[in-house]
Each structure stands twice: as C-alpha cells, then as structure tokens.
Amino acid sequence: MNTIKKILAVIDPSKEKQIALNRSFELAKKSGAQITAFLSIYDFSYEMTTMLSREERDAMRDAVINDRKEWINSLIAEQASDIHVDCQVVWHNRPFESIVETVLEQQYDIVVKGTHQHDTLKSVIFTPTDWHLIRKCPVSLLLVKEHDWPAGGQILAAVNASSEEETHQALNHTILQEAKYLADLIDGNLNVVNAYPGTPVNIAIEIPEFDAGQYSESVKAHHIAATQKLAEQYDIESDHCFVNEGLPEDVLPQVANKIDAELVVMGTVGRTGISAALIGNTAEHVIDSLNCDVLALKPEGYKSPLDKS
Structure with a gap:
C-alpha cells in the first residue's frame, strides 16, 4: 500500500451506523483517496x-x-463532505467473493470493513465473511470498531523480528512500512511488539546440566536486539519496543491493552483447504483476542485463491 488512493468501504445492511464508511472518510480526508461504498x-x-x-x-x-x-447515497450525503464517493451494489450470494472480485477488477488499495461487537462480552464477533477476507483478500484489510482515532493515538506493529525466513523478514518490513505510513497520516505514535517462545520444558528435564534461566535470558536478549535493530530502521525508540515471552495470541492483546492501542498492524498468511480448517492461522487467533482496529496485511507477492488471472 504505502499510499492510499482507492478505498473499498464495505457497507453493513444490518447496521444504522456505518463505521467502515466513517473510518474511510477519516482516511480519505488525510490521504486524498477515492472511496467506493460497496454492498x-x-x-x-x-x-x-x-x-x-x-x-x-x-x-x-x-x-x-x-x-x-438510494439508502447508501443518503448515508454518504449525511457526511456533508467534499469527498466524492461512488456507490456500488452487487447481487452475489457470497459476499467475500464479491469483495475480492471487485478489489481485483478495480485495483483497490485497501478494504475497510466493520466488525460486530458483542455488548455483553465486550469482544468482537467475526463473521464468516471476515474470516474469508482475512485469508483471501489480496490487499490490506482494515477491520474497524466503533471508536475514534485520536491524534497522538497508539499504533502497534506486530513483527517476527528474529525469523531468518526471507518471507517473514519481507513481511516485517511491509508491516512496519504500512504502520509508519498510517502513524504519519493520523499523527499517531508507532510501537512495535515481538513475541518469542519460552524455554522448552522437555530440554530442562532431559538435560540435567541445562541452565534454563541462562538460556531464557539469552533468548530474550537475542529477540530484543533483533527487534530494536528492526525498529531503528523506522525511527522507533527502544521504549516503544515490546518484546515479551509467550504466544502471539497472548502477547499482542496484552501489549495492545497496556498501551491502549487504536490499531494493530499485523501480517497474515492466507491458508485454504484442510490446513485452514485444522491448523487455523496464528493471525486469526490474535485478531479474535484484540479489542481495537486491526490492519491485516498479506506477504508481498501473495495471490488470492480467487484470482484467476
């Protein structure tokens, strides 16, 4: 993405207040992007x-x-904005497919979609359409909730800093580039988080002379160094780096709550078929636990299974 020129704002026919459209207006006012309200x-x-x-x-x-x-155009008119918004309504029995097909055909930079909040649980309930888009949307996917993005707010970029895989390294830079772009766009503060695994219990049991404490400290130091080295490339100070032991689905929500993040930017790897059903996706577990907006990004070169080109 790096710049936002075309926004696809997904309309929710079951809601009076269209949080995706409202967030799209916020982004368009700052970026100059065009908006299409899509249903x-x-x-x-x-x-x-x-x-x-x-x-x-x-x-x-x-x-x-x-x-x-007519209904969507009345929603657009309520914004009383000088931003031009197109309206597109399609007849399709699989909403996520119609969204992805539209993105591919008309070259959108970002899809903005509202999520459902369960008032009693104070958590987000993701629809099947959300999960399909997380896995298959070929461009940035912004899942939004009903709150503002105040100036000086906190943006949290989730990375896998110590990975030696080229795809993970490239995705780290994509995440940080997009997070920095948005932080600059909305005058926010950029933070980075890295989760790392704890000491394997079986090693400590099987090897009596193994010093679990020393091992744990060296692993932590390695991850801190890798995270700070990555953060320095994007002018992120060390006190805005969070390196915690644990699973990403536990660490990310903890840090997001600690800094009261408005937005978490993270990578997703699209999985389909049996692997998606059985294994799931770490990103999906994380997103399910977050209580703020999420920008889900695909690795560079990712091709949606719906892309027939």
Whole structure:
C-alpha cells in the first residue's frame, strides 16, 4: 500500500451506523483517496420465485438494488463532505467473493470493513465473511470498531523480528512500512511488539546440566536486539519496543491493552483447504483476542485463491 488512493468501504445492511464508511472518510480526508461504498446483497427467495418469468425476477432484483443504492447515497450525503464517493451494489450470494472480485477488477488499495461487537462480552464477533477476507483478500484489510482515532493515538506493529525466513523478514518490513505510513497520516505514535517462545520444558528435564534461566535470558536478549535493530530502521525508540515471552495470541492483546492501542498492524498468511480448517492461522487467533482496529496485511507477492488471472 504505502499510499492510499482507492478505498473499498464495505457497507453493513444490518447496521444504522456505518463505521467502515466513517473510518474511510477519516482516511480519505488525510490521504486524498477515492472511496467506493460497496454492498453485496442476495435474497434466495427472489431466485426461487418460479411463478415469475426471468425478466420479472430481474426487475424485482434491480428494484432491490436501486433501493439499497438510494439508502447508501443518503448515508454518504449525511457526511456533508467534499469527498466524492461512488456507490456500488452487487447481487452475489457470497459476499467475500464479491469483495475480492471487485478489489481485483478495480485495483483497490485497501478494504475497510466493520466488525460486530458483542455488548455483553465486550469482544468482537467475526463473521464468516471476515474470516474469508482475512485469508483471501489480496490487499490490506482494515477491520474497524466503533471508536475514534485520536491524534497522538497508539499504533502497534506486530513483527517476527528474529525469523531468518526471507518471507517473514519481507513481511516485517511491509508491516512496519504500512504502520509508519498510517502513524504519519493520523499523527499517531508507532510501537512495535515481538513475541518469542519460552524455554522448552522437555530440554530442562532431559538435560540435567541445562541452565534454563541462562538460556531464557539469552533468548530474550537475542529477540530484543533483533527487534530494536528492526525498529531503528523506522525511527522507533527502544521504549516503544515490546518484546515479551509467550504466544502471539497472548502477547499482542496484552501489549495492545497496556498501551491502549487504536490499531494493530499485523501480517497474515492466507491458508485454504484442510490446513485452514485444522491448523487455523496464528493471525486469526490474535485478531479474535484484540479489542481495537486491526490492519491485516498479506506477504508481498501473495495471490488470492480467487484470482484467476
């Protein structure tokens, strides 16, 4: 991304307040980007009305689409903004596919989508569409909640600083570049977090002379050094670096809560098929535990399974 020129704001027909559209306006005012308000709708009953001809069914479907367009345009008008917003309503029975297809066809830089907050649990409930987009959206995906991004707010970039894999190293830089761009855009403070594994218990048991304490300290020092070296390249001070022992799905929410982050920027690796069902994705576990906005990024060169080009 690095710059935002085209935003696809996903409209939620079940909500009065459109937090994705509101956040898109915030971004567009600062970046000069164009916005498309996008809605994917489908009603199976219209397809099953066999008493009607194909022309009549098409007319009914068009009437529903036009009604939704009028509603979205009224939402846009409420913003009283000089930002031009296009409106696009499509008839599609799989919303995530329609979003990805639109991104691919019209070359959007970022998808902005609201998440559902469960009032009693004070946590986010992700829909199947959210999970599909986390795995398959080929561009940056911003999952937003209902709160502001104040000036001076905290942005948290989640990295795997010590990885020697080229793909992880490249993804670290993508995460930090996007996080820095947004921090500069909204006048926020940039922080970085790195989780690292604890000492394997079986080693300490099997090797009596093994010094678990010394090993743990050396591992921690290695991760701190790697994280700070990475952070220095993006002018992030050491007191804005958080290096904690534990699983990413535990460490990231802890640090995000500690600094009261408005946004967490992290990488995701799209998994499909059996591996997605059985293994899941660390990013998905992390996102499920966060109580703030999340910008989910794919590795450079990632190709969505829906990309037929």
